[in-house]
Amino acid sequence: MTLGEIIGAFATDEPPLRIEAYDGSVIGPADSPLALRLKSEKALQYFVTAPGDLGLARAYLMGELEIVGVHPGAPHDVFGALEVFRKHMTRTPDARTMLRIARSVGLENLRVPPIPEQEVPPPWRRMLHGMRRHSKERDSQVVSYHYDVSNRFYSWILGPSMTYTCACYPSAEASLETAQENKYRLVFDKLRLQPGDRLLDVGCGWGGMVRYAAARGVHVIGVTLSREQAEWAREAIAADGLADLAEVRLQDYRDVPERDFDAVSSIGMTEHIGRRNYLDYFTRIESYLRPGGRFLNHCITRPDNSRVTKAGSFIDRYIFPDGELAGAGTVHAEIENAGLEVVHEENLRQHYAFTLRDWCANLVEHWAEAVEEVGEPMAKLWGLYMGACQYGFEYNKIQLHQILAVKLGDRMTWDVPLRQWWEA
Template identity: 60%
Template sequence: MTTFKDRSDVFADLGTKLSIAAVFETLLDGDIPIRFSAYDGSAIGPEDSEFALDVKTPRGINYLATAPGDLGMARAYISGDMTATGVHPGDPYEILRAMDGLKFHRPSALALVTIARSLGWERLRPIAPPPQETLPRWRRIALEGLRHSKTRDAEAIHHHYDVSNTFYEYVLGPSMTYTCAVYEDEQWTLEQAQENKYRLVFDKLRLKEGDRLLDIGCGWGGMVRYAAKRGVKVIGATLSAEQAEWAQQKIAEQGLSELAEVRHSDYRDIPEADFDAVSSIGLTEHIGVHNYPFYFEYIQSKLREGGLLLNHSITRPDNLRSTKAGDFIDRYVFPDGELIGSGRIISEIQNVGLEVVHEENLREHYALTLHEWCKNLVTNWDACVEEVGEGTAKVWGLYMAGCRLGFQRNVVQLHQVLGVKLGSNGESGLPLRPWWNG
């Protein structure tokens, strides 16, 4: 990307009127690496670009002008007011990769005057976003309470997970597993890798027939059923009513009801204790970093002496950045989601008295997983659109393709951390070396 050029010449005359493409250019730091065109016939960017964005309506311009950056772009794209050519909406990875590094900035007061003269002042008045967008953080406080209260957590989970079980079946495949798979080989199928993930968690936790497992944030019960099939007694908890209903039905169909149960419940409301192991696969992202002490203390209280915790979660590559998700992710995908580095997670686990015995980064495995989910979305695109609508299907394609790029570029990582609750004499009862394969 080239350095943003001084555009004082454009704004020197307040009577200047810009084309839509020129307005778009004023919001960018640097040149646009793909073709951009608009309904007024203007265009910028390389004419021979493989990819193009085309703003079709004045509403699309309103979205771009009032929220420069990923949120405005997402609004215009999801609403259908801006189209992308050269990619399938179920997997816009290639155009996102081509645009990687594109930076927006808010225009100066002088630039705003020129933009308003060019587009009309009505284009700078905020309008209703697409219906897939949730409220901004400050409005959620008034309606749903403070972040990570039980009420607000339940609403956040409902927004993301209670879309449609049928839709998730199309995207996730037969395993209905919405967490990072673990690949032995890049040629493995998604189902092989998801089964391998459950095998890895099961083995790390040293589970055996007759043991008791608590799986918090259990989703559609993949880990619950995997462990129950091997004779483990399992309680799973999820805040999604649709997930719990689907999981309970599968447990019954597979004859596992005597060993397995998935409850529609906040994990904080599980009364049982003295578990041999606790698995938390993809839940820490929803907890809130300031709640980590309570979260891991709760887990510690649920374990017997010698019991094991496996925490599997998305992380940042360092422990310094803001923990809040970006605007698009927060408003369309994971409301109130927060991430921090694995070092912070390890410290919090240690601070409640658990001993960390192993951790590993599966970052590249998640990029492979997301690629497979996008392929499923593309393959089942028409059925997905019929099930949830085109706008929601586009949200998922944009989100998953963007996350794939993020994992490839080391913007985010995926860590598994294994901890043990020591006995009163400080003994763990564990083998001296890792006891699992892979």
């Protein structure tokens, strides 16, 4: 079998882009503006030994796979193309075809080639290292792995707001900074915060929500497990003259001693805590609130409530180890099970596609600086991840939901207006 025929055996239909192999074989549409090129036998080894997104990622990061037909510094095009390709490579060939593939490839090519240094061990090996999934120690290490890369690197991708969560676009043409400011405005207004109120921001990142609320007279505590995020946020708070109102701690959300907050915001945090811990998480949130307090949960979700919640191999091994997603209905139910009453919910899926579009464009603009700061493999990894996620939000593979809830007092009435009180 030619390499093109081998690749074609895994395809559910005609590949959406041209595939060129080092043996000269070609499959896919001849007029495709993009071509995926397997540069050597190792590219095939990666694909055969780890079919799907993990093998593709390994081959690309190790330089054995490339996309031609686009500018080399355009990762949003490259990685979007890889994600489209991966979605079409999900068929398992029958036994006879697999035998032919094995004979064509040769036993020497069925061994796993060297893997990129950024790849973390599979979940079962992480368990063997003695750290229970979602224990405080393991969560701290996972967060550090993802976020303590380089604040400079993140600033080139995220822009001046240093906000690593879905923005809210007043229009599709709005700038990323306008949309991020609008997101913080939306969360602030939904929580009905007033000067003098007390806000806890769980998983505060680089302190965007903390600084937005403090600038409007709210007393805010933000917590994160990322040392680099905490240091950056503290410097920004001091530079803004908000130290008397805002504090960012390097602290696990389970260790916050204060209570009776007027509001709690959780923006991009639920993805990290694990499906089995939802009830405990939201119960703890409930305990932080005063009667009548408000809670805003902003998180990535699946489009249904029946699928496996663990992340795919690529995301788990390279981006968010131990990350898990559930459907918005599941999140909604567990918030209610924790004793909070949900009063509003909305899906911002398309807004996250726009956000990722703009992050990818930022990476393109600062590609040379990013490569110099963190190395080409890491820059390629982030482009791959963001391009795949952009595809996921565009095609409803994943969603982004905001859920607003209230902690009822003894009178069991809302401490909020009867109808929506914020502008969309």
